[in-house]
Amino acid sequence: MREQFEVRDSDAGGRIGELTVPRAGVTVETPALMPVVNPNIVTIEPSRMADEFGAEIIITNSYIIKTTDGLEADAREQGLHDLLDFDGAIVTDSGSFQLAEYGEIDTNTEDILQFQHEIGSDIGTPVDIPTPPDVSHERAESELRTTQERLELAETIDVGDMLVNAPVQGSTHVDLREEAGAHAAATDLDVFPVGAVVPLLNDYRYDEMVDVVAASKRGLSRDCPVHLFGAGHPMMFALAVAMGCDLFDSAAYALYARDGRYLTVDGTEHVEELDYMPCSCPVCVDETPASLRAMDDRDREEALAAHNLHVTFAEMRTIKQAIRDGDLMELVERRARAHPAMLDGYRALTDHAAQLEETDPASKGSFFYLSNESAARPEVVRHHERLDRLSPSGEVLLTEGDHSSDYDESWPVVPPFGPFPKALRNTYPLTAEMPSRLDRDAYEAAASGVARLADVNSDTSFTLAHEDWPESALALVPESVTVENLWRGER
Amino acid sequence: MREQFEVRDSDAGGRIGELTVPRAGVTVETPALMPVVNPNIVTIEPSRMADEFGAEIIITNSYIIKTTDGLEADAREQGLHDLLDFDGAIVTDSGSFQLAEYGEIDTNTEDILQFQHEIGSDIGTPVDIPTPPDVSHERAESELRTTQERLELAETIDVGDMLVNAPVQGSTHVDLREEAGAHAAATDLDVFPVGAVVPLLNDYRYDEMVDVVAASKRGLSRDCPVHLFGAGHPMMFALAVAMGCDLFDSAAYALYARDGRYLTVDGTEHVEELDYMPCSCPVCVDETPASLRAMDDRDREEALAAHNLHVTFAEMRTIKQAIRDGDLMELVERRARAHPAMLDGYRALTDHAAQLEETDPASKGSFFYLSNESAARPEVVRHHERLDRLSPSGEVLLTEGDHSSDYDESWPVVPPFGPFPKALRNTYPLTAEMPSRLDRDAYEAAASGVARLADVNSDTSFTLAHEDWPESALALVPESVTVENLWRGER
Numbered sequence A, B: 001m002r003e004q005f006e007v008r009d010s011d012a013g014g015r016i017g018e019l020t021v022p023r024a025g026v027t028v029e030t031p032a033l034m035p036v037v038n039p040n041i042v043t044i045e046p047s048r049m050a051d052e053f054g055a056e057i058i059i060t061n062s063y064i065i066k067t068t069d070g071l072e073a074d075a076r077e078q079g080l081h082d083l084l085d086f087d088g089a090i091v092t093d094s095g096s097f098q099l100a101e102y103g104e105i106d107t108n109t110e111d112i113l114q115f116q117h118e119i120g121s122d123i124g125t126p127v128d129i130p131t132p133p134d135v136s137h138e139r140a141e142s143e144l145r146t147t148q149e150r151l152e153l154a155e156t157i158d159v160g161d162m163l164v165n166a167p168v169q170g171s172t173h174v175d176l177r178e179e180a181g182a183h184a185a186a187t188d189l190d191v192f193p194v195g196a197v198v199p200l201l202n203d204y205r206y207d208e209m210v211d212v213v214a215a216s217k218r219g220l221s222r223d224c225p226v227h228l229f230g231a232g233h234p235m236m237f238a239l240a241v242a243m244g245c246d247l248f249d250s251a252a253y254a255l256y257a258r259d260g261r262y263l264t265v266d267g268t269e270h271v272e273e274l275d276y277m278p279c280s281c282p283v284c285v286d287e288t289p290a291s292l293r294a295m296d297d298r299d300r301e302e303a304l305a306a307h308n309l310h311v312t313f314a315e316m317r318t319i320k321q322a323i324r325d326g327d328l329m330e331l332v333e334r335r336a337r338a339h340p341a342m343l344d345g346y347r348a349l350t351d352h353a354a355q356l357e358e359t360d361p362a363s364k365g366s367f368f369y370l371s372n373e374s375a376a377r378p379e380v381v382r383h384h385e386r387l388d389r390l391s392p393s394g395e396v397l398l399t400e401g402d403h404s405s406d407y408d409e410s411w412p413v414v415p416p417f418g419p420f421p422k423a424l425r426n427t428y429p430l431t432a433e434m435p436s437r438l439d440r441d442a443y444e445a446a447a448s449g450v451a452r453l454a455d456v457n458s459d460t461s462f463t464l465a466h467e468d469w470p471e472s473a474l475a476l477v478p479e480s481v482t483v484e485n486l487w488r489g490e491r
């Protein structure tokens, strides 16, 4: 067990955790946002991030510090915390990004970890190889071997109580991502960035991002805090948290602000195109689009950066509240409507419902059915798995209507779950709140439940009494089940 | 034409309008939120609503003022604007609510309109009969006749340049709602509250609320500003605006605050159950759940009311920005995931797609396909209607793949729209952003488009070349169309 990370609460694949960072003497609550601080261009002072936005952890780039005249000396002399004026945890990246961008860098794992340790970093990073998407399996595997050697080297370097990142690579090859996760988890390193997803995010390939995270998580163990490296748009935090990511870094708050862009949980607006401030943050309450446009560039950049940070931190709080409420999947449903690619991401998440089910609590407040995708939630998968272990016998009525003493047993049937013993009626998720206008996916999921129960109980005689299910659902009910339509109304 | 209301911009059934309120000497931009001010219990001062929240219009109850000792005299003496210390537009309700609650009131239309005029109300209200849902058609019709007589009476009363509300009643009988709308629009009254929807909202019958609004709107004309009376939860504003509502009143901000409840665009939280502040407003940036709970009751109530107002006004700004961006339906998609009943409301909205299509702009930024419901949006309905007027001839290829010179014409096919002439390729909505993981509803809508085109062009020979459409979609393609699957990949 990794002592420095403790999971306090969970919902789907998401969790609230505590990351103890011994060198900083702080405990960071996850999911956490780490604002990226570029030591050369500070838009919002780190001390203000702590005081005004509640930042507990930030991230900066040790390679930039090391290779910038003056900064290196200052960092060595004052230490990173004084240099940046930040008392919380400071993560340092290694230059891997620069390696990926420029092909070579003037450092190596031993050297940069040593430097990070010397300047007082709390979580350091070796020089891994961020293999881009879509490369050959051969190249991805070969580069992953190099990354793995670097992690093994990092284990041997004495960095005191500085924590060390163990990046998980493997390009878009999910077998390699899973293997990389398992290898990284087996080291004694501490924090697990899923690397090189930025190209996927830039191309709106959220479904593939989900598959890559799912694969990495299958390899990693539950005590591994996972950082989705380079994912800074608040639109996708809920989705990524539901997949099991714990740490995010945002350079977006500042880069977008420099460009006049305004983040929301549903996308990005440009300040030139705003007629209203679609936000309740202190900046948006005080300013108007006209007043922002009238500011000088520096003030506008700072105002936009502050708005972007407010939105981003508020989304983290919203996600944590959702995990406490057992509503994280409902939040993912909402955020999935930000963009068609986010819908792809959510639809991809449902492919991994069985994986998420493993950490999903057995009981929560209530299940809200909010879209066709709700029919594929982890709770539905779990209920169907449970049906395999139930053995009603004799003549059994599965019914949406009244129970009947003409049968040996009467079981309720509720879309999207399907049948269940009466005794479970008031248990999660069977107390789900459903729309009155149900979709085919809900009925079909219920029919699959009926089929699953009938398949494992071939000696039992089942009758399904349904309220006018669509043909596509009835087609999933095995021939052996007698089917009756209870509906007496008009179509 | 009603001169005092001008529509500036529209999206689906929603619009940005300007309501000129002559007596107040102000123009109110709609959609607008009217905070309800209870003159006996002021939680947030009206002057603060204007300065801090941007309120342009508020609503109070003239019957309470008239029947409260002291208040009546003060109102007559100082006038309503000084009494409440508010320079914007003030709407006064009449006591109809009290009539519905207590069975009788001590005023009548003539009397209360006169009183409203005397105290300086900007928009007054006659005493209509708020018939509840689910009553017999006979009762609803009979009560509607009384309401209509009151409106006709109100027309005859000299109230100077005070505007007058013409409430639209009719219970859940949509024929009566439509007739009531037409009758009200034919009076020379000014603002049109859709009345007695509160019981529907309280019971989460959002789909029926949508049907009632749709019917009322069919009767009303486009120059009628519509007030959804009693709808104050920000969760449903986008849906109601998309249906064509322009004005909302919120007592919720204060009533919920008194009760420790915290509004969000996705529902309601209780402050006792908050572990985090899931919001970016100034209150939520400054406070924590613990600090709120530690406040004395009065301070907490005020803080919660301020949060509730911030969220509510920010949602109005978000809606107006969405109308400007042509993204209102995308916003409705998001808000529909607040609650299963909101999904019902959105699914009900799609039943009225043809009605919303009438005011939907022909061109917007881009169509985002965000759920199965997107396949039923007004733009899809419009495209299908357009197909009825197109006449390709000879041998026509409708294809998701390459065009072919073996045919007289080749037309692209794009789910959920279906086929269209090449020349339309770069026009809205055919430039839609689609998820890569399409659902059956998208394919079936496209297939319906193919069927529609084939039906009106029975002499043309069509070939549909599709990328592995599901069976349920192919079943909608007429026998006369030759079907080819372009898909050569693996399943």
Ligand SMILES: [Mg+2]
Pocket: A325, A326, A327, A330, A364, A365, A366, A367, A368
């Ligand atoms: Mg819940």
Ligand SMILES: [Mg+2]
Pocket: B325, B326, B327, B330, B364, B365, B366, B367, B368
């Ligand atoms: Mg758009």
Ligand SMILES: [Zn+2]
Pocket: A279, A280, A281, A282, A283, A284, A285, A307, A308, A310
């Ligand atoms: Zn803001």
Ligand SMILES: [Zn+2]
Pocket: B279, B280, B281, B282, B283, B284, B285, B307, B308, B310
């Ligand atoms: Zn707030």
